[in-house]
Amino acid sequence: MPELPEVETVLRGMAPVMEGRVIVEAKAWVPKLRVDIDPAFEQTLSGARLVRMYRRSKYIVMDFESGVSAILHLGMSGRISIHADAEPAPERQKHDHVTFLTDRGDYIVFNDARRFGLIILCSTGDIETHALIRDIGPEPLGNQFDAKVLRAGLKKRKSPIKTALLDQKLVAGLGNIYVCETLWRAGIHPARRADKVSKQETEQLVPIIRDVLTEAIAAGGSTLKDYAQVSGELGYFQHRFSTYGREGEACLSEGCDATIQRIVQSNRSSFYCPKCQK
DNA sequence: CGGCCAACCTGTGCGC
DNA sequence: TGCGCACAGGTTGGCC
Numbered sequence: 032m033p034e035l036p037e038v039e040t041v042l043r044g045m046a047p048v049m050e051g052r053v054i055v056e057a058k059a060w061v062p063k064l065r066v067d068i069d070p071a072f073e074q075t076l077s078g079a080r081l082v083r084m085y086r087r088s089k090y091i092v093m094d095f096e097s098g099v100s101a102i103l104h105l106g107m108s109g110r111i112s113i114h115a116d117a118e119p120a121p122e123r124q125k126h127d128h129v130t131f132l133t134d135r136g137d138y139i140v141f142n143d144a145r146r147f148g149l150i151i152l153c154s155t156g157d158i159e160t161h162a163l164i165r166d167i168g169p170e171p172l173g174n175q176f177d178a179k180v181l182r183a184g185l186k187k188r189k190s191p192i193k194t195a196l197l198d199q200k201l202v203a204g205l206g207n208i209y210v211c212e213t214l215w216r217a218g219i220h221p222a223r224r225a226d227k228v229s230k231q232e233t234e235q236l237v238p239i240i241r242d243v244l245t246e247a248i249a250a251g252g253s254t255l256k257d258y259a260q261v262s263g264e265l266g267y268f269q270h271r272f273s274t275y276g277r278e279g280e281a282c283l284s285e286g287c288d289a290t291i292q293r294i295v296q297s298n299r300s301s302f303y304c305p306k307c308q309k
Numbered sequence: 310c311g312g313c314c315a316a317c318c319t320g321t322g323c324g325c
Numbered sequence: 326t327g328c329g330c331a332c333a334g335g336t337t338g339g340c341c
Contacts, residue, residue: 033334065317065336089335107335108319126319145318147335190312199336206334255334256321275334297313300332316338323331 033105035171035204036247036268038089041111044261045139046084048113049093052133053080061128065106065149068129075099075152076131088167088203092158100155102163106147113261114138139261168202171240176202178234185225185233192228193221193296205240208253208275211302212243215274220308221301222294246271274302282307 033041057076059068069075080096091103105111114121116136123130129141129150141150153161168184169175184201185192195201196210205213214221216239219232228236247253252266255276260266269276273283278293282304289306 037334104335106318107333109334144320145333145335147317188311194312197335208334253334298315299335312341314338314340317336319333321331321333323329325328 033089033107033109034206034209034253035086035089036209036244036250037252037266038086038091038105038204039248040252040260040266041105042084042086042091044113045091045111048115048135048137048261049081049131049133049139050084051080051082052135052137053078054095054131055134056130056132058130059128059150060123060130061146064128064143064146065104066151068150069152072150072152076101087158087164088170088199089206090164094155098155100153100158101150102153102158102161103141103150104148104163106143106145106149108145109141109143109148111261112140112142112263114140167199171202171204171244176237176240178230178237181237182230182233185228188225190225191222191296192219192225193301195225197297197299202240204244207299207301208272209240209243209247211275212273213240214308215303216243218307218309221296221303223309274304277302 054076057073059072062068081093082096083094085092089104093101117138118136121138124142126144127140127142131139158164169180185195188195193210196205217232217236219228247268250266250268251260253269254265255269274291277291280291282289282291284307287306289304291302292305294301
């Protein structure tokens with residue numbers, strides 16, 4: 032599920048239910064996900080008031096009034112579901128790892144089959160310098176991201192452009208799906224060396240990245256299996272994929288008669304049109 | 310440091 | 326129906 036648009040969708044579902052609320056009960060049902068869950072997790076957050084939630088790259092940050100923050104990452108298979116005003120408590124499902132109950136009686140459940148996700152505690156003042164966050168590049172939808180920054184990042188890399196755009200140090204939040212979609216719109220072959228992407232192409236990439244992400248957020252993200260939104264509703268951007276998962280199908284570019292190809296780069300599938308992307 | 314691969318872990322879908 | 330394999334939206338540690 033979770034690249035930037037999916038995480039943003041999850042955040043927008045969680046924030047109205049959690050911001051301003053006291054977490055009456057926080058439960059961690061497992062000792063660790065990708066990293067250890069703080070042994071004091073339940074004690075620290077139970078009774079704490081959540082004052083603000085926001086997204087940084089693919090991380091969701093929850094600031095509590097006490098000065099502690101929780102950093103949440105959904106990994107590959109992480110999902111959040113909200114059970115509004117649930118009484119009695121919803122039965123715990125397989126792979127439900129963390130649960131919050133608010134003072135309004137809403138349950139928030141973090142489920143993650145593969146356990147590549149994480150939830151850690153950190154002082155609110157130390158978020159930006161935390162090892163998970165500090166090296167992340169600019170937010171693609173923010174003011175810090177522009178052609179100049181992107182060009183500087185691409186020029187010093189000899190890796191394929193596909194790999195470079197997946198690197199969170201260069202730009203935050205892109206994952207396999209949205210890099211494939213971006214490169215198709217930009218007409219750039221995923222195997223092209225990053226430092227061979229021209230200045231003009233780099234200038235085009237910036238608004239393309241913004242457009243792809245903005246459109247995906249507006250669609251509620253992409254749903255590959257199960258649900259994307261906290262309510263259980265499906266995102267629907269997957270119906271607008273130009274390349275991702277479309278190996279052997281027709282290129283959607285006007286007048287192009289080629290079919291979408293799949294190659295493997297750094298152990299991940301890349302989908303592209305051999306005619307449109309050079 | 311840059312670049313590449315394996316590893317983390319479970320589930321699903323497909324060919325036989 | 327069952328088995329084995331390939332593959333899945335992310336990140337990182339270890340090795341050239």
